[in-house]
Amino acid sequence: MKLTEQSDIETIRRRNIIEMALGFTAMMRIFSEGSKHKIESKLTELFSSLPTITSPEDYESRHRTFCKWFTHEIRTAEKKLKNGKVLESERASYGHAAKILDIAIKVYVYYCAQPNAEVAERVLPFLNGAVDTQIMEHLQSVCATTIRSKTIKEVDEKAYRGLQLLVCAESQALKIYPVQYDDVMWRRLNRNVAPIKASKEPSSWSRP
Secondary structure (H helix, E strand, O other), X not given: OOOOOHHHHHHHHHHHHHHHHHHHHOOHHHEOOOHXXXXXXXXXXXXXXXXXXXXXXXXXXXXXXXXXXXXXXXXXXXXXXXXXXXXXXXXXXXXXXXXHHHHHHHHHHHHOOOOOHHHHHHXXXXXXXXXXXXXXXXXXXXXXOOOOOOOHHHOOHHXXXXXXXXXHHHHHHHOOOHHHHHHHHHHHHHHOOOOXXXXXXXXXXXXX
C-alpha cells in the first residue's frame, strides 16, 4: 500500500504516539491479555475529540467517561505469587484508569503537542496530574486530607478527585500546570535531585 495521502501519514503518526504513550505508563503488564488493544482504541476515540473540548468541565466529563468505561471493560491479569498463591483477575480500579489516561494524554498533548499546537495549548491547562504511590504518600504527608488510599489500586473516584485537588493546590504554588506536577515530583522523589524552582511566568489557568 502506498501512503500518498497526508491524512494516512498523520493517522499512523498519531497511532504510534498513542502506542508510545501507553508504553510510557509502564502499566500494561498488570492488565489481562487483550487489554492493550481495547485501551488503545478507546484512547484514540478520546484523543480524536480533543479539538471539540473547550472547557475544564468538558474535559472532566470525557475523563470520567473514559475511567468508568475502563473499570467496566478492563480487568487485571491473574498473578502467581512467590508463595504459590494466586491473585485472581478482577476489575481494574478507577485509579488504574485515571493513571493510564493522565499519563497517556500528557505524552500526547504536553510532550508531543497533539493533535496540533493550537489544540494542545488550549487543552493543556485542563489536564490532570498523574499520581502514583510515591506521589500519593507525599501528598498525604504534606497536606491535610482524609484520603486513606495507599496504592493506585485502592483509589476510587472520590479519592481521585480529592488527590487532584491536592495536586492543583501544589501546582498553583509552583506556578505550573497540574499535568507538569508529576514530572517535577518524580525527579524529587526518585532521583534525589535539587528541587526545581517555580516558574516566574504567571499562571493563567484555573480549575473548577
